[in-house]
Amino acid sequence: MTTHFEEQPIIILNREELVAKVAQLKKDGYRLVQVCATTLADDFDITYSFDKDYKFESLRLSIPRTDAVVPSITGEFFGAFTYENELQDLFGLKVTDLKLDFGGKFYQLAKKTPFNETKAEATAAAAPKPTPTPEAK
């Protein structure tokens, strides 16, 4: 008996193609499984996963962190509002045309957009600042 690992194709696309592709998947009978963002040095990777009859398929966008705007898929899958509000609250992404927008208040967080920094940025931000020298003063 070998260990079973399912096939997991990922289709890379740009944000202009996203809604049309999601609409096609819905038409083909897929259900939304999850939406996940990953903070990279220059970009956000956003992965939309779908399933139909145990066939798992994902779409991936790479969005520059300087222009962190994505279109909402709640027009096709209304249930995506939880994931998309999470993108806004945890990552600081802007989701346009969101059908149920909590305006950054879906999560009650102590820190605003806590996932909007890479590990290196978080480490640098947490490092103690050097004491200014007399010359610098």
Added chain:
Amino acid sequence: MGKQTIVPFGPQHPVLPEPIHLDLVLEDEKVVQAIPSIGFIHRGLERLAEKKEFTEMVYVGERICGICSFIHSHAFCHGVEGVMKIEVPERAQYLRVVWGEMSRIHSHLLWLGLMADAFGFENLFMHSWRVRERLLDLVEATTGGRVIFGSCKIGGVRRDIVGGAMADVTKELREIEKMSTEITSVFEKDNSVKKRTVGVGVINKEDAYLLGAVGPVLRASGVSSDMRMLGYGAYGQLQFQPMVETAGDCYARTQVRCKEIYQSFGLIRQAIERIPEGPIETKVTGTPNGEFFARLEQPRGEVLHYIKGNGTKFLERYRVRTPTFANVPPLVHMLAGCQLADVPVVVLTIDPCISCTER
């Protein structure tokens, strides 16, 4: 249209051991809309993956939740094994099934008790938890833990069930199954249970599917979907079919869970009959480089652990999508149209685990 009133439900409420908030928009006693908000106890566990080595994250993953702890650790390990293409020994895969199904039984018995408590059937609540205690004793006897099993590791499992212990497990399970019958028959036949659950909080097949429902919520609406059918662990070697009901109401969701308790007893028996002798772990070398979505079936439904490694001992991204998070939109849908007095029962039937959701 009558005058609308907004009633806050939670984050602290007698039926909610954990905080979730719903703004209920009412017309008289009827709910016309429910607006959820979460994140009151968000822990940011996913970002711990950047500070803890991937081998240590098994412990963090298991502690996401105190009910489905074992399956969380299994999902994390399965994710890393998927990235690193690790072959898990056959015996370990069967042991994962045994403990995973014990988790499911104890979770469903716990839920049956909470459900009974939600509609005021105190006696049934206590009986459900009495039976669950016997199951937890069995978990403790085989793993050493009652809440955190601590038995799953990347590449296999930490401990074995050896000697005559397997026979003892089978014998004890037979007793627990017999005791469970007395509980589930009440949930199936009792008039007062039916009064509170039949026709309440209905979600049809299409809505459940499109809103992303998972687990018993989805299956109770007539969709045959159970991630164990993917064949992870030793499930591919076992005979079973998803438990499905069609009514989509609170009663159907209760019946799916009752049936799944017996399905789990059967799966454990099958696993014990077929478990081969052999090693229980594979030595893991190297670090994960790549990505994998581990999808497993928890008692509450499909859980997804996304693992993205970058060749270092720290993961680049660890993401957990829990079943309760996926069941929030279906919950909002099923609350619209129900009576205010039914809200606690409807909320309970998705078996909400906020601890999971606030990973």
